[in-house]
Amino acid sequence: MAKNSPKGKWSTRDLLVTIVIGLAFGVLLIPVTWAYAGLLSAGGIFTRAILGGLYFLPAAFAAYVMRKPGATILASVLSALPSMLGPYSLIVLMIGALIGLVGELFVWLLTRYKNFTTARMLWLGMASGITVYLLILGSMLRTTAFEPSILLIAAVVSAAVFAACSLVARYLANSVVKTGVLANTALGETTADEI
Amino acid sequence: MQTLYQPHDSVLHRLNPLSKLLVALPQMALMLLVSEPWTPLAFAVLISLTLLTLGHVSLGRFLRLLGPLLMIVLLFTALYPFLVRQSLVDHTSLLFALGPIKLYQGGLYIALVTGLRILGLLISSLPFSITTDSADFVRALVQQARLPYRIGYSTLAAFRFIPMLQSEMSVVQAAHRVRGVDSQPGWRGRLEQLRRSAVPLLTTAIRQAERTALAMDARAFGAHSQRTYFRRMRFTGRDWAYVLVYWALGALILLGLRSLGLLGPLHVLQIL
Numbered sequence: 001m002a003k004n005s006p007k008g009k010w011s012t013r014d015l016l017v018t019i020v021i022g023l024a025f026g027v028l029l030i031p032v033t034w035a036y037a038g039l040l041s042a043g044g045i046f047t048r049a050i051l052g053g054l055y056f057l058p059a060a061f062a063a064y065v066m067r068k069p070g071a072t073i074l075a076s077v078l079s080a081l082p083s084m085l086g087p088y089s090l091i092v093l094m095i096g097a098l099i100g101l102v103g104e105l106f107v108w109l110l111t112r113y114k115n116f117t118t119a120r121m122l123w124l125g126m127a128s129g130i131t132v133y134l135l136i137l138g139s140m141l142r143t144t145a146f147e148p149s150i151l152l153i154a155a156v157v158s159a160a161v162f163a164a165c166s167l168v169a170r171y172l173a174n175s176v177v178k179t180g181v182l183a184n185t186a187l188g189e190t191t192a193d194e195i
Numbered sequence: 196m197q198t199l200y201q202p203h204d205s206v207l208h209r210l211n212p213l214s215k216l217l218v219a220l221p222q223m224a225l226m227l228l229v230s231e232p233w234t235p236l237a238f239a240v241l242i243s244l245t246l247l248t249l250g251h252v253s254l255g256r257f258l259r260l261l262g263p264l265l266m267i268v269l270l271f272t273a274l275y276p277f278l279v280r281q282s283l284v285d286h287t288s289l290l291f292a293l294g295p296i297k298l299y300q301g302g303l304y305i306a307l308v309t310g311l312r313i314l315g316l317l318i319s320s321l322p323f324s325i326t327t328d329s330a331d332f333v334r335a336l337v338q339q340a341r342l343p344y345r346i347g348y349s350t351l352a353a354f355r356f357i358p359m360l361q362s363e364m365s366v367v368q369a370a371h372r373v374r375g376v377d378s379q380p381g382w383r384g385r386l387e388q389l390r391r392s393a394v395p396l397l398t399t400a401i402r403q404a405e406r407t408a409l410a411m412d413a414r415a416f417g418a419h420s421q422r423t424y425f426r427r428m429r430f431t432g433r434d435w436a437y438v439l440v441y442w443a444l445g446a447l448i449l450l451g452l453r454s455l456g457l458l459g460p461l462h463v464l465q466i467l
Contacts, residue, residue: 012417181402
């Protein structure tokens, strides 16, 4: 069986697997994206904080499975593509790129692409959630006009949802690795070593 | 896969996708910066005219696309006045009060500006998404924007999986229904429901990706740093003309609004 390529080096298989992880989550997220703007306007920044976290799923999943620099941002941008072909187009792509960039930064800072314990995944989600919240809400929704208590609650909600999604991504990856299809990835090799 | 793109022979369809991106991105950045309703409104009119004339989009289709976006603006305007900090708007006239819920004119204005900025952001994407074939976009990224072709063509190969993934998703859901799988209440039930849908979908997708990667490697994909292209994308004088004329029109709009005193301050990032 082919070995996983060295860290930092991307084989065609690594590329394709990361891309389809992004696209598969993108397909799962299509209904969320279609409902997004309607729910956003009806539920305000709280809905954004809750739904925004779901877009972190592909980034966290790819980071946990591939453990390579660039996997987080690639999967996050690619997860935006199925929805990008709908009415929100470039905005979805920009948000996907932003979540991917922030996620990539914190994956590097917190895990160094090696240490993906439950606690680190939790911190990864919380740090990404707060940063994305500040950047999106600060630029798009002009949070300066809101009551400070509303801002604080929304920040906590955003961090909690991103953290939960980070853990869900880890749980899903651990479920998928049992099927054997991830045997050639970094996660698959780690699991095999543990066995 | 259902997309907004419809093949047509219009000026916008013939343009390089990157020229449409060069027009849309600065416009979207501007929508993030403005603090008054006139700029998003003026650009919405410019984008609409561009789509109707250069994009050959029928008025009926355009209105069908615009309808949901306008609904978003209306919902924003209806909800946001109640979230706005009271100290910011309590010097303006009170329009409505019901117990602690108060609607100030200033709150309504802030909500309207936010709604129109979101509309401006959304509508800025339309000329790109309606007139751009996604495969051409990736080709242009590889050929003009120097995206490594291994990423670009792997993406194009994986693009073919999207309809397969969508039908796989329907099959998985139908299989669950046939077997009478019920979702349990609470977060554990929802998590289990997600796992039941996501694991088969991801497994199929990853298996397919590995097979495709093997086939691509067998054909020496990525063996050379340079490659030839069957379909060439070009960034011609027509593309530059479109970008420059559009930017000039945008600058004229901003100058016009400024001379009328309607252009407010530009804010880079407002968090606290």
